[in-house]
Amino acid sequence: MIKLERIRLVLAFVSLLVALASPLSLSGQTEKAPQDYVPSELQASDPDVKAYLDSVEKLQQDGNYADGFQQLQKALDLCTQKGLFADKALLEAKLAVAYFVQGKLEDANQQFLNSFADSTKTGNLVLQADTLIALTALAQASGKMDKALGLATRALDLARKSKNFWIQSRCLGELGRLQLVVGKLTEARTSLEEALRIDRLNQYDWEASHLLYLAWITVGEKSTLDQAIQLASSARELAIRHNNYLVFIQASTSLAQVKRTPTPFCQVNLGAAEPVEGDRPGMGVLA
DSSP states (O other), rough: OOOOHHHHHHHHHHHHHHHHHHGGGOOOOOOGGGOOOGGGGOOOOOOHHHHHHHHHHHHHTTTTTHHHHHHHHHHHHHHHTTOOOOHHHHHHHHHHHHHTTTTTTTHHHHHHHHHHHEEEEEEEHHHHHHHHHHHHHHHHHHTTTHHHHHHHHHHHHHHHTTOOHHHHHHHHHHHHHHHHHHTTTHHHHHHHHHHHHHHHHHHHHTTTHHHHHHHHHHHHOOOOOOHHHHHHHHHHHHHHHOOHHHHHHHHHHHHHHHSSSSSEOOEEETEEEEEEOOOOOOSSSOO
């Protein structure tokens, strides 16, 4: 039988990927459906940089990640040469995501810090908030939950100042996820319900992950298991509709847990699971 700890580690990594997921990991500059909306603040403005990013997207779709990474580096060099500081901040964030996928967490962290510094210089509040959310995930990966919560709170403050609902929803969702991890269920529910209101009004793709986090909270709050199952099922259906593979994996795993021997509701801190407010059977973040 597969050891429980190994499953926790794998799904914790999936949670981290969800936290890092944003248009920064996508290179396309074309118009998208409402659920795939990308703020203009997270899109390159220079035509040459856009061409590089379109090339990166095609290479990645073909599975040629090494050449795609080189193209990102060339695009960053171009931004430096032309003094394109706004686009440079975007490229640094995209390189950070690429480093993360390669498992180079220190390089990823440094590039996100570079991106935050440059986006601060250009006054790009949306990118500042998005970068802080990525740094939040890396802080969680290092087991620094206090730092992660502080970064997420700071990101939400910047998001509200930006007046952009998309980044507000993203920050609220990730803050809610972290509040869930540390057992602050009431605060987590408040954050996620606000995020979901924004998602539904604007058809944002975050809705699937936010529904799933709310399902995990529902189990931890002595609510009915049926309600949690309904929320997780809705999250999975949305994930299928929008090709959101990470949320689909998480939702499917949570639903599968309910169908086998009930286990305590748990929350994850990259591999370490602890009971939340007592041992309650049902659907945990991890089984």
